[in-house]
Amino acid sequence: MLDSATSAVTVDPDAELAERFRSGERAAFDQIVRRHQQGVWHLVRRYVGREADASDVTQQTFVRAFRGLAGFRGAASVRSWLYRIAINCALSWLRDHRREEPTELADDALTVASPVLAQLMGGQEGARLRAAIVKLPPKQKLVLELRVFDDLSFKEVAELADCSENTAKVNFHYAVKRLREILGDRDAR
């Protein structure tokens, strides 16, 4: 009873910021940028590979969001709306640049930035996990990454993957199952 009452009065900070922006408060957009630029950057980084390119695509994402936020009707969460723009920008960037740098993406994608963290995690184990993720079918890979790395709810994952929430859950299950199979095969060697 208390829970439902509490959740009823909970206001999504992003929705509130979007509303303030729509009413003309420019600074509200800066707060949205501050809240989401890291998430958008990491999401984009998985697509484009290089940090500098990820920063460019992130900037492009927020420029598009700035132009579109006044017309954003709130059907999805601001975060999943932003991530959708980010994915579109990243895919568009890939279309434009794929022919220029075909091999750099895969190499860069497997690197771990912080040596300390890599050591803590066991660098080889991390690399194995990432290599296994690359082998997943595209839909399963997308769902797994959005869920595990971007920390989205299944509802948000479903919005971004253009599927039902239940399908997102099932895809997540098969992604994990497939990863276990890939990693299990490697262990057996």
Place this chain on the structure above:
Amino acid sequence: MPGDPKRDRGDTELLAAYVDGVSELSLDERRRVDDLLARDPALRADEAATRALIHDLRELPPEGQAPDWAALERSIHEAVGDTVPRPWYRAWRWIVPGMALATAAAIIIVLGVANRAATPGPSTSGSAQLTEIAVTAEGDGDRADDTLALWLDGAIVEGELDDDALLDDGWLDDEVAPYDGEPAAISLLGGDALEWVETLDGEDLERAEQWLDSPRSRRGRS
């Protein structure tokens, strides 16, 4: 006791979601997976392995060297500028009421014109003819006394009573304006031209009066 294999398979497909976000499952889904786990040791082993793998995935450090977030924020701020854009539908939101107002105005004008055209005016034949002469009775005294209003094909022309050129054809052609007052006195004149009126002398008028009083004339008029 084994359950429905099809349903069990569907419930098994929710295992990873159950492990990673049990709160995002409905109560029914949660109960079904709980049920399966309670009676299937192999599934319990799967659950443990799945939990371990998802934990490892979540512990993976983010890829790439993180940029200077403050610099990225500044670059975004500079790229978008300071003016909050207006959505397209706000820029166009006056279109519908504006068009409705314009349509209403057009309808009023058309109805007004049609109504004026339908009002039976004085008879006309051929080109513009003088059919009625009225002296306006409205307004303040002096002006009303001095003003003549002539109905011409449903329109009014005004002139001064002492204006010598009042009955001049050229004057009649010049001024044609809508009239919304009421004529107070009316006299009728007929014929295509009025010049002949000026040629009448006392004798002619007398003859005309005699003719009007004659029985022949009365028969013709009845």
